[in-house]
Amino acid sequence: MSDATLPKGYEPADVEARWGKHWEDNQTFRADPQAVLEGGREPYSIVIPPPNVTGALHMGHALNLTLQDILCRFMRQQGKSVLWVPGTDHAGIATQNVVERQLKKEGKKRDDLGREKFIERVWEWKKEYGDRILNQIRRMGASVDWTAERFTLDEGLSKAVREVFVRLYGEGLIYKGNYIVNWCNRCHTALADDEVEHAPRKGKLYQIRYPLADGSGELVVATTRPETMLGDVAVAVHPEDPRYAQAVGKMVTLPLVGKEIPVIADAYVDMEFGTGALKITPAHDMNDWALARTHNLPVIAVIDDKGLMNENAPSAYQGLSKSACRDKVVEDLTALGLLADIAEHDHSVGECYRCKSVIEPHVSEQWFVKVAPLAKAAREAVPGQTRIVPAQWEKTYFEWLDNIRDWCISRQIWWGHRIPAWTCQACGELIVQTEDPADLKTGCPKCGGELAQEDDVLDTWFSSALWPFSTLGWPEDTDKLKAFYPTSVLVTGFDILFFWVARMMMMGIHFEKQVPFRDVYIHALVRDEQGKKMSKSTGNVIDPLEMIAKYGTDSLRFTLTAFAAMGRDIKLSEKRIEGYRHFVNKIWNSARFALMNMPEDGGAPGVSLEDACVSAPLANRWILHRLEELKDEVESATLEYRFNDIAQSLYRFIWNEFCDWFVEMAKGDLYGEDAAARDATRRVLLTVLSETMVLLHPVMPFVTQEIWSVLPGVADKELALQPYPERRPQLKSSQAARDMAFFQGVVGATRTIRTELTIDPAKKLSLIIDTADAAPGAQAVLTDNVHLIRQLARIDGADMGPGRTGPRASGTAVVEGSRIFVPLKGVVDFGAEVARLDKELGKLDKQLTALRGKLSAPGFANNAPADIVAAENEKLAGLEDAKAKLAALQERLKSALDEEA
């Protein structure tokens, strides 16, 4: 048995380090597929949303991990076989950027190293820094199975990626083509639609004159990007626009370029906007691209993939950057008198979600996934096979899937899964296969010629989309996959509902014929105190690691849990975390108290709970009753993802009930001479504390484990593997609840009188209670617990029974029909009591007025359910009784005052 005392203050750093290591060394959370496949145990599995290897733990991760951990630890208690898969994602663009920056410091570029050397270099970086975020996950206390850890670029997952690519290609769901895509000049790669973020920017709207070639006038077009005019191929107007009806079909002369381009009509054009004439630049605008296709217009790119004007621009502009070219174009147009207007114009501009530079639509050869068929299945699976919680997100999910466009999956970078496609240098044959031809030592199957692999790699999200089954060993049919797929729930923020969740749904359904998860729980975003998104540039980031260092992991976890109400963002401030550290301290000290009051020999109390419950005192009956209710509350709240309710129920129970009332009431028995009573109360104290530790453990794993490990009579020190506390329905007692409420009312009323009349706390008062009108059993509650009333209300003498009356000069109150008297003569100037009673009477009046109004309202008695009517009438009677008694007591007091005067 370990030393059954605890240090005075809780030291989170030491405790967390110790138990964290213990869990990992002992592989406490290692999942066992055989327990499911052969043992018949129910599986429960979660795959972690893999953070970027380049990432550092932020509050969003902290919340995400906390909620998943609560679920996993709770499900273990429920007897499930739990697998929580940790891992990271290779974050193609982000990681490549990091290493490129590193190279830059050495004065090198990636091209200086070449593809192979560069990738080696990234792996080196990954080896050195890639574990950072994983170690931070450890500090959160996450009960993941570290033996199951995966990385999107590791061998198994790479195999899965190739398998998926090849199969989709074979099914015609992946194709290659020349299309306009979102292009980031800085990252030098294509991006998917949803990797482009739109941000409002202040810009200008330029109006440019395009003279009609026949000299019959001009069209004025409006544009925010004048430099693109060099690539214009047409001007479009609305077919029903009378202003331009005669111009349709004519040619205009493109200024600065000098060539003639047609005026076309298309209903896409908004007559209201600008001049109603739209210049068409198919190579540099998504919409223009679409128009050009319907009208069979040529595509002329004038900007290259680095953002510089290319050889298709007039020589005067070639080689200029976009912005330099814009300046020159504006200057030249002005000189020619062709610039009709410049106006301020706010519009939204696409930015790269990784580097925030402006996205340039760019025509290039790319690979795409044809998503429509996949999206259809993903849509139909909700809510039948996969439930989105809270359900309000279903709409967002549907909306996106309904409007989805083909997914550009090729990226012009090096770090990632290289596309498994080879082109024959001799005959141009395209080969897509899982095996590397080089490994197979084969050439072109058609002509035997030399094969060259695609340079591009796949979008990181392509591999992330496979995460729920690739991490379980797919495409092999592993035991893990059999036991744990589909996963039980995916816990994530709504910000990657599209990027990731929808795509996992598509891939999971397509390749495993089953949805990847039963539930998707969408949690809040963590924001700062003002409700702003935390970001490094704003400087409003609260660093979870710093908070852990200062307040401990449990405080942080509890705070996040307490604020994780469904469907609402969390506004977090350091003060809240600090506040909940007080709660951790409270728990710690209540455990210290309990341990100080256990048998001296370090063993458990010598009485069973069953025996302790025989003729148990009020405090014991009541707290055991409440403990049973708590088990129900915590269980249902967890099963329904009501995380804030878990926190609230536990907080209230531990602090306001267990500590404030039970412990105080137990002291009498614990310190008393009656050995039987002492042992019984010790047993109850230990039972409640230890079961509470189990209930609290999923939220606060460290402090509960530390306390658990020193509790007397605990055979298994591994709290994480304890079953959920057994139910003892026979201990539920509404009578105990009622008795306790009465007891608390009496103590509370007495305390209020004392404090309100500013009576010295050290001054002992006497107490007289008239129980003539009390509920059955109330007298016994008082008689049996008079010693506790003395102690808690700081009372000296007590006289309680039907018909008792105190002196007129008493502080008075009415509790559930019983009259309370606190004699004040010689204690305090009791004039203040008259005023206090006025206030109390006022409160009663207010309630009475409202209640009488309700009861007398026409139709209430007839229409309301009988039990409600009865309850309301009973309430009215109680209030009327209290008011009458209190008013009479006040009169007595006044007469006493008059006599004195």
Add this chain to the structure above:
RNA sequence: GGGCGGAUAGCUCAGCUGGCAGAGCAUCGGCCUUACAAGCCGGAGGUCACAGGUUCGAGCCCUGUUCCGCCUACCA
């Protein structure tokens, strides 16, 4: 433009299927009462955004309005 969410105590937020408006923090008053001053006891503080409607009864359901967030979209 479309969609979603929010408005409840000074602050941050709970309030499940309609039935006495709650908590934490802050605040005020009093306490070093032998687990805890990171604590204990007590008090004060609300026209539940606004206007209608349904109902015996609305913070909750319905309609409209205002003000805030957020997501999404191809008005150049």
